[in-house]
Amino acid sequence: MNDIPQDAEAVLRLAAQSMFDVLASTAQGAMVVNREHRVVWISEGYKRFLPALGFRDESEFVGRRVEEVVPNTLMAQVIDTGQPILVDLLTNKAGTFLVSRLPLRGPGGDVIGAMGMVLLDHPETTMQPLMTKFACLQAELDETRRQLAAEQSRNRRPKHRIIDFVGASAAALDVKRQARRVAQTDATVLLLGETGTGKELLAHAIHAASRRAARPLVSVNIAAVPETLLEAEFFGVAPGAYTGAERKGRDGKFKLADGGTLFLDEIGDMPAALQAKLLRVLQEQELEPLGSNEVVKVDVRVIAATSRDLAAMVARGEFRADLFYRLHVLPIRLPSLRERAEDIEALVDVLLEDIARRGGLAPKTLDPGALRALAAQRWPGNVRELRNALEQAFLMSDEEQLAPEHFGLTEPPLPQAPPTLPGAGAGTLAPTAAVAAIGAPAVGAIPDGARAMERADAAPVALDDPSLPQATLGARKASLEREAIAQALRRTHGNRMAAARLLAISRATLYEKLGKYPELAAMAAAMAAAAPSRASVTAPAAWTATGPG
Structure with a gap:
């Protein structure tokens, strides 16, 4: 015991x-x-x-x-x-x-x-029944993990690229050139432009082209967030910071964007009280969550955008001058659609294709009259308003080709003579008798480079041509590329959509290349303006140069 x-x-x-x-x-x-x-x-x-x-x-x-x-x-x-x-x-x-x-x-x-x-x-x-059930659950878990990984991969994929900013006009090309340049730095970017000009698209494109592309891009529309919630939205909330706050606290947008990019849309609508706190984050790369004394370090690249005149707001005392200068490091002004009307055809093609794809519908085109009518509009809402007009006409019409009446517009009168192309010489291009017999449109004068490519129809450039002893491989490739694009545009009477199909490239790629060769863009615009209807792909047409020289 x-x-x-x-x-x-x-x-x-x-x-x-x-x-x-x-x-x-x-x-x-x-x-x-x-x-x-x-x-x-x-x-x-x-x-x-x-x-x-x-x-x-x-x-x-x-x-x-x-x-x-x-x-x-x-x-x-x-x-x-x-x-x-x-x-x-x-x-x-x-x-x-x-x-x-x-x-x-x-x-x-x-x-x-x-x-x-x-x-x-x-x-x-x-335990065979239990083992079978376990195996099924394990297979379902593995499949769920695979789908989650695939979804995360899709989310990391860039939403827009710089090439997605459609246009081959001088203004559009300048925007893309600036975007590529600022993407190589971590400095703050300020996007200026009217509503609907593509500021958010460009912000995504700059992020995708930067070294931060693999990290998150977080967007905040300041105008859409109530003023009382903005501080919590930006800087986060400490646990139990106020009655009703989450127990675990909540990360703000700066923390969520750590290592990546924060896009601040409508920065001109930011309240004055918050501007000072934003300035500190931009200067010090640190913040204090709401209700906390802890300083949190962040590594965030900021891209801001506004449709307001920030400089005028600074002069009126409505926007802090020091914050303006901190944001105005790399400004990019996006032109309105009125300033790049020559890009409307390219935008129409891309937007119609996107509308059809999203709705699972057959594609539609515009007749030349509708295109001229759209080009004559002021478009105060810019590309966003243009898309809205196209989508309404697309969905309300049973026709495969949209006319001015589908938009409630009147077609403007045709010009009396085809436009003279910039930089053209005295010579003009005239159709041969065979082409004239079918009523093909006459085309205005084109630059000497385009005439040289015209003659190349009969005698293609040879890579071993002894007359080009100093030509580099890049120059020869560019010459062949210009020749191929010029021939495709002539075959399609300037219809860029059809030319892209003929070249077996996307329209976005064709627009990008036309930006490299402005003389071809001008030639395409002149042909399209003079065409009586949207041309389909035809057999090659032989053109001869006439006039002096």
């Missing part, structure tokens, strides 16, 4: 030892791992698994880190988290096992190790 412990602590120790002995004896095998993840003990039953794991005896196994000797084990996770894994399937080169893992705690409650037990060493025979 004297061997029976009297104090509670001794009773608990005895109970723990008894429970340990019961678990070890009823399991197929058991092991104990210490706080450093090293195996310190294995049961007699566990020793029979050692050969299958690649060990001759206990001495080679005990003392090593558990993840080194038992593939796919989760013992380290149990020790680090203090959370048991009561039932699990473990599969490795020794077989498939039904296992249980329990944390071991010291007198103070700290985790001092873990015990792992093999409950069944052949669960595939004794």
